[in-house]
Amino acid sequence: MTEEIIIAGFGGQGVLSMGKIIAYSGLMQDMEVSWMPSYGPEMRGGTANVTVIISSERISSPILRRFDTAIILNQQSLDKFENSVKPGGILIYDGNGITRHPVRKDITIYRIDAAEEASRMKSQKTFNMIVLGGYLKIKPLISIENVVKGLKKSLPERHHKLIPENEAALKRGMEIIRRLN
Amino acid sequence: MKGNEAIAEAAIRAGADAYFGYPITPQSEILEYLMAANPHERTGMVVLQAESEVAAINMVYGGAGCGKKVMTSSSSPGISLKQEGISYIAGAQLPCLIVNVVRGGPGLGTIQPAQSDYFQAVKGGGHGDYHLIVLAPASVQEMADFVELAFDLAFKYRNPAMILSDGAIGQMMEKVYLKPQKQRSTEVPAWATTGKTKERERNIITSLDLDPYAQEQHLLRLQEKYREIERNEVRFEEIMVDDAEFLLVAYGTSARVCQKTLQLARAEGIKAGLLRPITLYPFPYERIRSLASHMKIIVSVEMSMGQMVEDVKLAVNGQVPVYHFGRMGGVITEPEEVLEYLKTKI
Incomplete structure (x- = not known):
């Protein structure tokens, strides 16, 4: 089993940390993982993206052109990565601020209005966890239990009190994700 | 763990005596990690942010001359600044570890990964007839493992060793198994300048010999050492x-x-x-x-x-x-x- 994921959006949306949580969760399940961030001009304002691979085998290239899953959080990233999804792969996007929606017919497209939901839940910072919950609904490669363990590992201790709120966000994400095609 | 962090933690665990560095993307996590880890309390290892790359490499020269396990790290433009010191260290036959997390050049170039410092690393880089032992990690695991290997080779041959990595491996995270903590060595190599005792002659650390015939003999000894390294240490x-x-x-x-x-x-x-x-x-x-x-x-x-x-x-x-x-x-x-x-x- 190998899952190759691209997560892309604005800096500050929690793109890199969502990738980190997936990687740590994979680690908790004794899988091979790689997390390759964009650290360049993107990180200094603008778009951010990260390639995460989790696999039961040794991981070859951490740099990829095609992905099994794209998790897209803004218009620029949608424009850039829609065509990078492998045929038969999946694309998950947040509808907030999207004017040109994905059009491909050979992939499965899911929409999750996580930004809207996070603001409804008055918990904007758990936005990325809502998205992650949606993703795990579609691809239950890692258990919520291991995600919580991954969270504990990637969050500084002073933030551990926020874990229940994040867990609630994950579960909400699982409920609100919907398939478009 | 990020590749850069793996290098830093592995250095502490390998029993390194000191790290001297100056920040530059994409390798600043090495210095940041070492500062946060405060290894001085764990092992007595010194971590110091120098005022420049040139200062850092000359601190390495000094520490290595005392027989200590010392290292520095930087990225391409910073490594260029260190070349004079690296050439002196090679000439003086001192062991040390230099990490280059390569970014694109020439000049300031880019902060993104590249492998354009190959010539600089393997063909000399500084002036004079010399070689570094150059290790090229391809994973975060090897970033960690090669720290101890580089130190071992550097001390075995009294020659500076370089880990030639790049921004991708420095910045990426992978699973890594770390070795247990080693104690810092208390042994002092016979050649180290730690203060003359009555029992022995003075130890002199220098890369200078004004007598051309003596200098030629010195270079021939270096060449002999390089041939020995070529016979024994090829890895692929x-x-x-x-x-x-x-x-x-x-x-x-x-x-x-x-x-x-x-x-x-x-x-x-x-x-x-x-x-x-x-x-x-x-x-x-x-x-x-x-x-x-x-x-x-x-x-x-x-x-x-x-x-x-x-x-x-x-x-x-x-x-x-x-x-x-x-x-x-x-x-x-x-x-x-x-x-x-x-x-x-x-």
Whole structure:
């Protein structure tokens, strides 16, 4: 089993940390993982993206052109990565601020209005966890239990009190994700 | 763990005595991690942010002269600044570890990954006839493992060792197994300048000899040492070479990219294999020479305009065509691109 994921959006949306949580969760399940961030001009304002691979085998290239899953959080990233999804792969996007929606017919497209939901839940910072919950609904490669363990590992201790709120966000994400095609 | 963090933690665990550095992207996490880890309390290791790269390498020179296990790290433009010190350390035959997490050049270039410092690392870099022992990690695990290996080789041969990595491996996170903590060594090498005692002659650490005949003898001894390193320390990994007709040669990040290329190629029935040099100096000339006899073509894949390809050509010595392929300027080569290139040549 190998899952190759691209997560892309604005800096500050929690793109890199969502990738980190997936990687740590994979680690908790004794899988091979790689997390390759964009650290360049993107990180200094603008778009951010990260390639995460989790696999039961040794991981070859951490740099990829095609992905099994794209998790897209803004218009620029949608424009850039829609065509990078492998045929038969999946694309998950947040509808907030999207004017040109994905059009491909050979992939499965899911929409999750996580930004809207996070603001409804008055918990904007758990936005990325809502998205992650949606993703795990579609691809239950890692258990919520291991995600919580991954969270504990990637969050500084002073933030551990926020874990229940994040867990609630994950579960909400699982409920609100919907398939478009 | 990030590759940069793995280097830092491995240095503490290898029992390093000191780190001297100056921040530069994409390797600042090494210094940051060491500062936060405060190894002085754990092992007594000194971590110091110098006022410049030049200061840092000369602190390394001083620490190494005292027989200590010392290191520095930087990225391409910073490594250029360190070259004078590196040449002096090589001339004075001192062990130390220099980490280069390469970014694109020339000049300030870019902060993105590249492999364009190959020539600088393996052919000298500073002035004079010398070599560094150069290790090229291709994973976060090797970032950690090569720290101790580099120190061991550096002390075995009294020669500076370099870990030649790049921004991709420095910044990426992977699973890593760390070795248990080693105590810092209390042994003092016989050549170290730690204060003359009555029992022995003065130890002199210098790279200068004004008598040309004496200097020539010194250089011949260096050359002897390099030949010994070339005999003993060549390291490489081979993947799917046994039945291969097309050989890729790549190190570091490019070697990882090429592993994916192999999978894609094999799925299309193209028999490609990979030789990954682990030591860039000493370079696996002999192995590439013997593999070349049963290959149709060889492609050196590097994130540069083609540097290692010159060593591959020297190894192959005209037996079969040798090509270079790679992106540069901070663009990372994609596995598919390598395959597309390979197809144009077969």
